[in-house]
Each structure stands twice: as C-alpha cells, then as structure tokens.
Amino acid sequence: MKKIFQMGLVALVSVSMSETVMAQIGAPFIHDPATIMECDGKYYTWGTGGSPLVSSDGWVWSSEGGARIQVGAAPDMIKIGDRYLCAHSSTGGGLGGGHAGTIRTMWNKTLDPKSPDYEWTEQIQVAESLVDEDCDAIDAGLIMTPDGRLFVTYGTYFGFIRVVELDPATGDRAAGAVDVNVAVDCEATTMIYQDGWYYLLGTHGTCCDGVNSTYNIVCGRSKSPTGPFIDNVGRDMVEGGGKMVLGCRDGYTGAGHFGRYIVEEGVQKMSFHWEADYSMSGRSTLAILPIVWRNGWPEAGYNVKNGVYEIESERRGYALEIATEYVRLGGGRGMFGGGGNQPNTQVAFQKLEDVIGNWPKGNIDVRVIDYQFRPNQKWEFVAQEEGTLGTPYYKIVIAGTNRALAATAGKELTTVPEFTGADEQLWSVDQLVDGTYRICPKAVPGTNEKVCLISVGDSNASLGKFDINDVNCKWNLRQY
C-alpha cells in the first residue's frame, strides 16, 4: 500500500514539476491551512477538519507522518516558548443556518505524533457567537505582539470579524478582555506585525466553488492590534475595505487563509491554500509563496519559474557570467546618428555555438560584468524535486548546456561542465521582502555554514553570510 502511495507521489511530482513552481508538490491537499509550524526538523500544518500535512523540507508535502487533530473549522497555530498553541473553531450553523460558533484553544509540547510528549491539553473556549448575531465565531487566527501580548481574531462571512486578547500563559481569555469588531464579512482572518504596524489579513470572495472560486486575501493595517484597520485607499475593514495580497495566478485559483512564516530577517513566506490547482484536478492545495513588502503593504511574491534569466547584482547592476574569452559582438556600428538613408538591418545576436567551442572543458570561474545578453551570461533555472520551505531547489546552468553553477570548498564559486545533482550544485532561490532574490547553495563542501551568493566588489561573486541589510547578498532575476 505504501509503495503504491509512493508511486503515486512520484507521478504527482512529475506532473507538477513539468508545469510551474507556484504550489507545493507531493500530495498537498488541504483547505484552510494553519500557519506552518516547525517542530524537530519537520514542517506541519492542519486544515479544516484537522487533516494534517507534513514535510521534511517544506517543499514536498503529504499527510504521512502527521496525525489528524480533533478540531473543527480552520485551525491556527503559534509557538509560545516551547509549546504549540492551537486555536480552532466550530459552529452549529451551516449554509443557510445559524451562526453559533466557538473558538477554542489547546496546547501541545510537540507536533510529532510519534513523540511520547504528544498530547493535546484540555480545550478552552475563549470566544463564541450566538445563534443569530452579526458574527460567526470560526476561523481563528493567532498573533503574539512584540510586547508579548497574545490575540486571536475570529469571524467569517456572516458579520463582524472580532479580536480578543488571550493569556499567553494559559491560552484562555485575558482577564477583562473585550471582543472588538475590527472588520466585516471576511473569512480566515489573522494578524501579523511588521515595521510598527499590525496588519489584519482576511479572505474575501467566493469559497469552495472549485475553479470558479474567487477567494482572495486582503489586508488593512493599524497601529493597534484592536484596529481600526484601514486599507490603502483609506477604507476601514469594518466598511469592507481591504488591499489585495493575492487572488489567483495562471493555473491557480482562489487564494485563501493566510499564514506567515518568518524564515529569518528579510525572508518571509505566506502559507495559504489555492481553492483550485488546475494541475491537480482542480483540488484545493497548500501553497507557500514569498512575501514582498512594497510601500508598506504585503504582496505575494514569486517563486522563480523554470526559464532563462540574467542574474543581476543588486549592488551594481552587473550580470553574473562564466569567465570565458571576451568575444566582440559582430555587426552593427553606432555611427552617431549617421548612416544616411541606408535601410535598417537586424544585427545578429551572439549565439552559443559561436563561442562555446573556445570555452574551457573543465571548471570555469564566474565573474560579474556588463550584461550584453551573451551566451555566457544566460542562466537557465530548472526546479528540482526537493527544496526548502516554499521553494524548490534549482539547478542553474548556462542556457543550452549542462554547465552548472556550483559551490566549492572554501566558500567560493565555479561552474562544472556537467550537472550531477550534487548538493553543492543545488540552489534555493528565495524572493526577499524587498523583491530581490537570495540564492543559496544547498551545501558547501567542507562546511555546514549557511551561505548565499554575494557580490564581492562590482565585478566578482563569492559565497558569504546572508544579511538582508547588505546589498551584496541580493540579486535580481531578469527575463527579456
């Protein structure tokens, strides 16, 4: 039975990787994923109904290794100290029915069901809505503020979204806490903090209609966790306001149920589900994309699609190339605006076959220089079937060849004539919060140090420690 599952997994992976790299691979079927949690080297999330997804690398997901938890709709999780707090909900209502919902919390020391410590504590009811008020207390979202206060947002399409403070020690309501209306008619709300602002994220649009779903994630922001949350045109979310974070992308419909995972400073991921993944029979799937902050607002970034790119340094704007003999480009002369009445002709591009014969056969170093769309400056990114949180590893080769970018001992760079799939030839490519990219080798021979591609001077590249505030660590991937 297990073998059959694995075969199916491989088939799914193959199908997915032949398409794009915007959703997770494996068997990532879920709806309303909780914010992703890491526990003992694995990533976990749960969806409505408590269905689990687990991943060892953050890219390939399946339900294997997880345990269903007894929750209702749309759980959320947060790690506080060495414990995990789960908030979840249930309602006695239904489509066309009442809206008596409840929000409950419970703790666990571990998320690994095989651990002897795995045990959920008794549930605590922390908020509720009655059968017919302008709120339905489901879809909990948790946030810990920078000053250590814990809040839960809740509510759905039926009326107000509310926030109430919890006690971070117990998970119960904070003493004297009052529920505050902060938005209306959202689903799957949660809150995040960024640069002095609290952002309330919720889902608008139509849920649960497959490829016709219009689910989309919106947000407003406030200086207080209790609002008011105002969108980018000045609308209060109580008036329905919300700036879109993500709706759909080609082949993927209906983004909903936002959660944020901070990998490290400058690297943020958003987890959510697609209502329908066209490459997976229109099923609802887990998705993880980078978060890009633009003008103070979060946006869904992009994983790199398979294709040919210029790797442009953020430092100077030069392009990464393999250090081969400089061959002057043929044809065409500027003539300073002259040239009389001669008809224009197409200048030939330098082609790979024009120059590759003179390239060394062994390893070739890399350098950084003016981009002239030369063959030695065009890099093909090809996603592999393993990865890191939310992004696959890529092989990065000179387009038209199998010459691969590789890390070397001593934390330097080279290109090897043939890609072998070795760890030092696999690269994670994460879009950063400012929209640039970080490019990191999976491994560097001789060290366990985590490093990334960096500019050294304007014209050279190396490997070094990542720092979001260091322009040398950032690259832009250009397609023309």
Added chain:
Amino acid sequence: MNKNLKSILAVGMAVVLVGCGSNGSKIDPQRIANRNVEYDQYFTEIKADAAPAKPDEKGFIRRWTIIEPINKPNSGNTVFTDSYILAELTKEYFKGQFSNDIKSLPKTGDEVIVETEAPRASGRGGFGGFGGGAPQGAGAGQARPQGAGAGAPGAAQARPQGAPQGAGAGQARPQGGAPQARPQGGAPQGGAPMGGFGGMMGGGAPAAAAPQMVKDTLTWHSVDSKLFNIKLIRFALGSSNGKKRYGLIFNAFTVINCEQDVVVRLAAGSNASSIWWVNGEKVLTLQADRRMVADDGMSKRITLKKGKNLVRAAVINGPGMSDMCARFYNEDGTIFKNYTITNN
C-alpha cells in the same frame, strides 16, 4: 457573499467535537451579554412626513424606503451571472415597482400583493470534505430551531460608526417570532476524494421544475439605518417576524434633494448582487456573488438635478449576510454631501 463550505462542514464538525469530548470552559455570562440583533438595533422606522435627513459624516445614505423582501429562494449564489441579475432585478412584481414618478412614490405602511416563489426549505446535504477523505462520523441531519432573534446574541464592542442623521419618529418593531425548524445538511460523508471539492457549491441553480408560486403581501417601510450600511438581512428578519432570512430580493428607494445641478458618481456596495438607478437610469450593476464593500462599484458621471432625484436599489442574495451601502462622490474624488434625503 455567503457561500462558505466551512459552514456546512461545521455541522459535521460540531458532531466531531461533541464526540471527542472537548469540554469547553465555563463562559462568563457578561461576555455574551448585551449582544442584540433586535430590529431596532439597526433601524428607526420613520413617518412619511419625517423631517429631511442628511448623509452621515462619511456621506453614506442612511434613509431608505424598503419594501419587505420578495422570495427568490436560491440556495446558493453561483447563479448570479450578469444576465440572471438583469433578469431578476428588473422583473416587475408589482405595479409601479420601477416608476420614476416621485409624486406617486409609495408611503411607509403601503402594501402590495405579489406573486412569488414559495420559500424553499434550506439545508444542504453532506459534502466531500476539505483535503481529508478520512472517515467522518456519519449521522443524520440535525433539525435546529432557527427563530430570528432567538437568544438575542449581542454585538461585541463596536467602534463608533456615527449616529444616524435625521431621525424621525421611531417605531420599534418586534423581533423574534416563531422558531422555524430548519433541516440542516447531514454530517460529512467519508471517502470523498482528497481535497476535491470544486464545484460542490454549485447548487443554487433554479430548479428545473416550475417553482411553486404563492401570494405574498409586502409592506413598505421608511427607515433610518443606525449603521452606515443597510443590514438588509435584519430588515428581512425584523419585518417578517423572522420568516424571511435568505433567498430574497430587496427593493429600496430614496429621494436626494439638491440645491443645484451637480455632477457626481454614485458609489455603492452590496451583498450580494445589485442594480442601482438614478432618476430612472440604470447607473451601476454589481454582479456576481460579492460582499458589501464601501465604494465597491462607482457609476459613470451622472447629474443630480436641482430638486428631487430618485435613487433606486435592488439587491438579491441567497444565503448569507445581505446588506448594502451607498454615497455620492464629486468629480474630484471628494465625497458629496450637500443634499438632504427624504422618503418622498
């Protein structure tokens, strides 16, 4: 905007939770006290000769004359295509429904008799489940009491929304009414494909068979909303003693009194679809299943003439939170508030 499979799922989840023995802590009664969904929490009924009102601080029009809703028992909102909206919201159910003659506008308390589709019992069957496919508890559907206002659940601490303008003599309408036993969908069914729930909300299409028709007496109500938005679901429940909640068409009008001709845009939001007319001209359509968002749609430039201008709105929704809001913008993007609002 209301279709939420999670709500359907929740029926099953409630069963799961009860079954798993979750305890739930003791709830302080104070924290759910004063949660009120009485009709007069939302509306003040006004007389036909009430003093003119002004738009509120943010320019929202709170005075409307609304007829009790017409049954259109869609069990979902996927049917709200452009052509469907146009057909259903321009269908004349009673004489004068779309009249532009301001002198003959109905007065609060006026009644009309319409022939409408009979309300359909709500409730839906089980569904495939989210991402799971693991066995779920089987079980029969639950019959639940559903009376409007039952339990008078209250609002949380709402931030101030501004006081209603131009209040007239209020008529508090009783809320509540006889509970209705409503069938709910059965518990989730096991064995569904993992995550495959596309199209499961696809219900709501008009039944192939001719619907049963009934006579319904509807009354006009002139109201001032206590919120910036007009909570149509609360209007429906309150004006029908809890008998009308979902699957309805709402028709409303208001009169805008201008001191001079002015070029404006009408900005509106509705849950779900709506059509808006100004002086008989259709100026805005908000199609498809949607939530009410202030300024969701905005008309082309229109001229409000000196004197009285008639604004009509028609809103349709299946299950869920029905409401609407509207205000005017000047050409320069500022909010236009230099007018009064009457019901005739």
